[in-house]
Amino acid sequence: MAPLxxxxxxxxxxxxxxxxxxxxxxxxxxxxxxxxxxxxxxxxRHPGASLAVPITDAGRVVLLRQYRFAVQARLLEFPAGTLEDGEDPLESMQRELGEEAGYSAAVWDSLGPMLPCPGYSDEVIHCFLARQLTPLANPPAGDEDEDLEVLEMTPAELDAALASGEEWLDGKSVTAWFRAKQRLGL
Known part of the structure; x- marks a missing residue:
């Protein structure tokens, strides 16, 4: 993956x-x-973020349906989170995967950085593919303002949802899904 x-x-x-x-x-x-x-x-100015495309051993994609106040709607997204001051992007994503989706992952592959809104923001999102998932018995608590539901879909179901427009997937997740599919040969 090319650097910025x-x-x-x-x-x-x-x-x-x-x-x-x-x-x-x-x-x-x-x-x-x-x-x-x-x-x-x-x-x-944004401190940056991390995002993961989690794939179960059965080949299902783990997503969130999350309420976003700016658009007043629930969107399909991959688990993601803002970097804490000085936090490594992978460490951030490992924490967020547990907090938001209730999983840990044994295998992490970089899908490279992306710029979600370069016309008005300096945010860089570091994308990862997370595999060999293990459900956490006691997932850590996430942010109190997060209103989300954890879902699983097959890659074909996710592609169909994207193509139909019935589900909205935010831009960072579309980019990460495209890169993950390339990495996985889907």
Missing amino acids: PAPEPFELLETIEVMQARKIRFERNRIKLPLGVEGTFGLI
Whole structure:
């Protein structure tokens, strides 16, 4: 998997406004782009995240149906979570897989990083394939604001749900599923 492209930094001329939220920071900056154009741009600073495509030994895909307040709907997603300060992406995902889906995995393969919204955010999501799953007898508690249901689907059922549009799968999960299918030869 190719690494992210080399940065071409912009020149920060002025920070006009900053708003800190729970996991993100919004900045409105006056900048000079590498091509020389100056302007005011909004930017969401994000600490990064990890995501896993968990596959059971029976070949079923573990997903979450999770409520997302921004779109006021329940979406199909793979387990994922925001990186804690200084946390390794794989360690973060191992923790999140237990908290959100109730599994641990013996085999982890990198599916590479992805940029979910590069037009306005610096977030990088590190994607993994998790295999040889073991259900946890006492899964650790997740975040109190997470409203989710754990589901299992066959790869064909997931593909059919995506193709029909009856289920919404967020962009990070679509990308990770595509990469996982390539890795698994599906």
